[in-house]
Amino acid sequence: MTEKQAFWFLITICLGAFMSHFTAGIVNVSLPYLETIFQSPLNSIQWITTSYLLVITALLPIMGKLGDRYGHGLIHNLGYLFFTLSTILIAVSPNVYVLMFFRILQAIGAAMFQATNIALLSFYYGKEQRGRALGIMSSVVAMGAMTGPIAGGLIAEWLSWQWLFLIHLPVAVAAVGLAYRFIPIQRLNYAPKSIDPVGALLFFIVIAAMIYGLSSVNTHGWLSINIILAFITGGIALALFLLRESRQANPFLPIQVLSIPSVSVGLITSFITFFLINTVLVVMPFYLSHMTSYTPLYVGLIITAYPLLFAVTSPVAGYLSDRFNLKLFLFIGLSCIVTGLTIFTYFLVDLSTFSLVTVLALIGIGMGCLAAPNNSYIMREVPLTHAGSIGGLIALTRNGGMFLGAVLGLGMLSGRTGQPPSYTDFGSIFKVSVIMGLLCFAVLGYGVFSERQKKQNDLQLEESS
The missing domain is CATH 4.10.860 (DNA Excision Repair, Uvrb; Chain A)
Structure with missing residues (x-):
């Protein structure tokens, strides 16, 4: 692959990473608007979001497995096509139930390219460039998550509901064309096993x-x-x-690959850290809305500190992790996250606006230092025959962690029936998050210890033979 081809290859992969998170954010913030437009109860409208998340998360390992069998590029590019066509169909839906059906089809397409993008980057970028490529993709994911809610609010205010989905159609069409040109769809050069x-x-x-x-x-x-x-x-x-x-x-699950310490530890780390992050992102707007006098716009600007610093830090950390010990970045990133959560646990009530932004920025830096190096850590010992399966599991741990983080945060906030949340409620949520963060330190420590033990055992076997 030439330098020009590698550039456009990465751009094409990143377009999908941006779209899937952008559309999730844009629809999430617009549910009240859609409730009014379609005159449907919220418990029905929320399935526009829930069905999208459910289908993507459940299909990720399956699509990764299909990528291993039929070629990651083929599944990825078909996902772009599926996503684009379903976007058009959503915009012409006559009612909310037809919209939900096409939203499920859109989720199938998103699962196809989310499950295979890490495998593609790992295959076409060597170990000396993989961290940088994964870091850039993580940065684009953060940008999609950051700009989606902003665009959703503007569209709900000024345009018709169809633009919630049509806004990213030009990007989707461009992605289909670029994928056809720059992402190879040839079958892999080994005989894949049946699914x-x-x-x-x-x-x-x-x-x-x-x-x-x-x-x-x-x-x-x-x-x-x-x-x-x-x-x-x-x-x-x-x-x-x-x-x-x-x-x-x-x-169905590659048990032998999952027994590799870097793979199992990395997947657990991915799940826990995204669990921690989404707990903060779900709970903090409630804190700022209930316990302060900030307007919704001001709340949104404060929260933006996290994805902004995540987006800035991730490609830098990915680049540096290609040249230095990537496990060091895992511990640095987790330390930043746990430090921020600890400050929220014990000093939340005393924090000024500037301090809140600073702590959220610290957590964003931590996640930026951790996300791409952790993906490299997982994929570095994964054989090509299972790259799609493990890539799908990485995406599954990310989505699953974010989902359970939201469930924990909202569940603990809604536990006081008929009463508004108190400072104690928010402190308890962050305290649970700190405990989970410390557990993640233990998991990473176990991973480092296991790798050293494995190297020593391999060395002893070589000497004895």
């Missing part, structure tokens, strides 16, 4: 049931028949999935 369809279906049911159950708890309550049935279904599917996996010569 276990029953295992894939059971895994989908597990993820979908758990997401539905947890996302509906605040609406229906833990003892609702819908919630109980969702968790029972998920539990039965999980038991059947584990039983089937133990008997398969080619299991």
Whole structure:
């Protein structure tokens, strides 16, 4: 791949990373507007967002597995096409139910390119450039998450609802054309093993049931028949999935690869850190709205400190992690995140506006230092035959962590029925987050220790032979 091709290859990958997070943010902030437009109750309208998240998260490992079998470029580029066509269909939907159906199709397309983009970058960029490429993509993700809500607010104020989806159509069309030109779709040069369809279906049911159950708890309550049935279904599917996996010569999840310390530790780290980050991003607007006199616009500007510093730091950290010990960046990033959460836990009530922005910026720097190096840490020992599967699991841990972080934050805030949240409530949420952060330190420490033990054992085997 020439330097020019590598440049446009990365641009094309980043367009998808931007679009999927931009459209999620733009729709999330516009749900009240859509509720008014379609004259539907909020518990129906919220499925425009929930169904999108549910389908993407549940399909990520499956799409990654399909990428391993049929080629990451093929699945990725088909995802762009699917996403673009469904965007057009959403804009001409006659009612909210048709819109939800096409939104699900859009989520399928997003899952296809989200599950394969890390595998593509890992394959076409060597270890000496991989961190920089992943850092740039992480920065673009942050930019999409940052600009989506702003665009959603402006469209809800000035334009028709169709523009919530049509606004990114030019980018989507450009992505389809660039993908056709710069992302190869040839089959891989090895004989891929078949995919276990029953295992894939059971895994989908597990993820979908758990997401539905947890996302509906605040609406229906833990003892609702819908919630109980969702968790029972998920539990039965999980038991059947584990039983089937133990008997398969080619299991759906690559167990041997997951046993590599850098892979398992990196995936757990990804889940915990995105859990921590989304807890902050969900809870902090409630704190600023209920406990201060800030306007919604001012609240939004304060929160922007996190994605802005994340976007600035991520490519720099990715570049440096290619040249220095990348595990160092994992500990630096996690230290920044836990420090910020600790300040929120014990000093939140005393923080000025400038201090709030500074702490959010510190957390953004921490996530920028951690995200891309952690993805490199995971992928560096993953064989090409499983790059798509592990790339899909990376995206799954990111989305799953963000989802559960939101569930924890909103669940703890809504636990005081009929009462507004207090400083104690916010402090308790951040205290739980600090504990999770310390647990992540232990996981990273275990990973470093396991790698050293493995190297020593390998060295002893070489000497004995």
